[in-house]
Amino acid sequence: MQTSSNKEKAKATGSNDNAMVIDQSRKVNNDNRQHQGAKRRMVSFNENNKQLHKGMANITNSLTSINNRITKVDE
DSSP states (O other): OOOOOHHHHHHHHTOOTHHHHHHHHHHHHHHHHHHHHHHHHHHHHHHHHHHHHHHHHHHHHHHHHHHHHHHHHHO
């Protein structure tokens, strides 16, 4: 019984050593895309957080103003 080497098997199946390199580079590219997406989401979250705090400050100022008007009438 004759055994064939891995290179001969690769030639017979039409695969090559570059396939592994290509797969690894795709994985790296996918990892980079996911990381960039996470960065974008974090920036978006920070911007939304700033807007939320501005809105809360506006509500607090409005409520304080209303409260001041009410207490002046009561005095």
